[in-house]
Amino acid sequence: ALPGITVERDGRAAGLGALQPGDLVFAVVVPGAERVLGITAYSKVLYGQLVYAGADTLYLSDYRGHLHVLSLTARSRVYRWDLAGDAALLSPGLMVRVTLAPGTREAGRIDVAESARREIQVGSYDRGQGVLRTAAGESYPVAANAAFTKNGLPVPPRDLVPGETVTLTVLTGPSGPVAVRGSARPKPGVAEPALHVEAIVPLSDRYVVSGRTTADRLYAWVGEPAFNRLELGSDGSFYWVVPFGAGTRGQLVAVNGPTGGVAGREVHFPAGPEAALTDLAGSWARADIERLLARGLVRGYPDGTFRPDRPVTRAEFTVLLARLLGLPGAKPPALPFADAAAIPPWAAPRIALAHQRGIINGYADGTFRPAARISRAEAATILARAAAALGLELPAPAAAQTAPYTDWPLIPAWSRDAVVRACAAGLMRGRPADRFAPAADLTRAETAAVLNRLLQKLE
Numbered sequence: 001a002l003p004g005i006t007v008e009r010d011g012r013a014a015g016l017g018a019l020q021p022g023d024l025v026f027a028v029v030v031p032g033a034e035r036v037l038g039i040t041a042y043s044k045v046l047y048g049q050l051v052y053a054g055a056d057t058l059y060l061s062d063y064r065g066h067l068h069v070l071s072l073t074a075r076s077r078v079y080r081w082d083l084a085g086d087a088a089l090l091s092p093g094l095m096v097r098v099t100l101a102p103g104t105r106e107a108g109r110i111d112v113a114e115s116a117r118r119e120i121q122v123g124s125y126d127r128g129q130g131v132l133r134t135a136a137g138e139s140y141p142v143a144a145n146a147a148f149t150k151n152g153l154p155v156p157p158r159d160l161v162p163g164e165t166v167t168l169t170v171l172t173g174p175s176g177p178v179a180v181r182g183s184a185r186p187k188p189g190v191a192e193p194a195l196h197v198e199a200i201v202p203l204s205d206r207y208v209v210s211g212r213t214t215a216d217r218l219y220a221w222v223g224e225p226a227f228n229r230l231e232l233g234s235d236g237s238f239y240w241v242v243p244f245g246a247g248t249r250g251q252l253v254a255v256n257g258p259t260g261g262v263a264g265r266e267v268h269f270p271a272g273p274e275a276a277l278t279d280l281a282g283s284w285a286r287a288d289i290e291r292l293l294a295r296g297l298v299r300g301y302p303d304g305t306f307r308p309d310r311p312v313t314r315a316e317f318t319v320l321l322a323r324l325l326g327l328p329g330a331k332p333p334a335l336p337f338a339d340a341a342a343i344p345p346w347a348a349p350r351i352a353l354a355h356q357r358g359i360i361n362g363y364a365d366g367t368f369r370p371a372a373r374i375s376r377a378e379a380a381t382i383l384a385r386a387a388a389a390l391g392l393e394l395p396a397p398a399a400a401q402t403a404p405y406t407d408w409p410l411i412p413a414w415s416r417d418a419v420v421r422a423c424a425a426g427l428m429r430g431r432p433a434d435r436f437a438p439a440a441d442l443t444r445a446e447t448a449a450v451l452n453r454l455l456q457k458l459e
Contacts, residue, residue: 215254308445315370322350377438
């Protein structure tokens with residue numbers, strides 16, 4: 001660079017030190033010499049295909065498939081073959097590069113690229129050089145921001161395998177065509193790897209997602225594809241830690257390297273605490289309820305209430321506990337109960353999961369009775385089984401030990417061991433006058449307290 005050169009970044013005068021990695025830079029150079037006279041840089045740049053071009057609006061689909069709505073103003077400039085033009089040059093289907101004014105959706109400079117679509121068969125991918133070679137012997141450099149998919153799932157180009165068919169979008173560059181987008185299909189007969197999310201457990205400041213896959217590569221991200229590989233156990237098990245606030249939708253993509261088979265699974269995370277509910281003031285369980293609201297485990301009603309004293313049904317309590325155990329697979333086990341048809345669709349998969357893991361049983365007549373209110377004795381029994389399924393060891397009762405409640409004789413024999421264990425662990429507590437009240441309905445407030453205490457034990 002010559003002394004005193006001008007540097008402009010995002011329309012403002014700047015120094016060389018203001019330039020950042022990733023900036024789009026235009027340089028004015030001395031002909032025949034490697035000397036720079038001036039630099040114009042842009043920090044915000046989009047690459048993609050025009051979907052719509054109007055008098056004052058552009059719809060742009062970027063290389064990741066996301067739609068951007070941009071505004072055209074009198075300050076917008078259009079270039080093709082580096083020659084200035086106007087918005088009449090823009091039409092749907094064109095590949096473009098658009099700079100944006102900082103903090104706005106206003107298109108600044110729009111460069112139109114010459115593009116073409118080509119269908120190729122993969123020969124190999126040179127990861128070191130970033131070059132895709134075809135079975136016919138052609139070579140395509142792959143742009144750093146290129147986006148590839150396989151069966152519609154984002155994958156890095158290194159996961160393309162020989163023999164796969166890819167529809168490439170290429171741009172004409174100074175050294176020839178450059179691949180910027182690719183849509184691949186696995187070879188005929190290639191099976192998808194298995195990919196199962198078994199649990200999404202909210203802890204104090206993060207979610208822990210666990211599951212299994214038969215693939216040998218697993219990528220996970222929230223928001224934009226990042227292709228961060230998760231470590232896989234020898235049995236294909238994985239754990240993915242997602243901080244609260246990272247986003248509401250995550251993506252898992254499993255790839256079988258030798259065959260090219262691919263599978264995906266979306267993972268949804270609650271956005272955060274619900275708006276303040278109107279009936280929590282003065283509730284003894286307010287802190288427990290608010291923690292579970294923040295973790296997305298319980299919800300309020302559309303009218304802005306939580307109704308902490310409302311009884312909980314057997315279906316509701318089972319579903320809440322089953323959320324800690326994990327999500328049911330694509331084909332949850334069948335429900336063995338005589339009244340299975342009465343179990344709501346939103347509850348059936350998790351009730352089936354809980355039964356499969358030994359958390360719940362039906363009544364002697366073979367029914368589950370999903371709409372029946374759950375008693376405190378029943379809740380203690382189910383809670384103790386759930387704790388065991390989660391690997392939490394509750395204190396074993398000593399010989400002839402009784403719970404510290406005056407109504408001990410009223411506690412059914414089949415639930416006494418669970419009541420003692422749940423109380424000794426601090427998961428359940430009594431009611432006024434030193435009573436356990438085994439036949440009383442469990443309330444929403446008590447359910448929130450029990451779940452929150454269980455989560456705290458797990459943490």
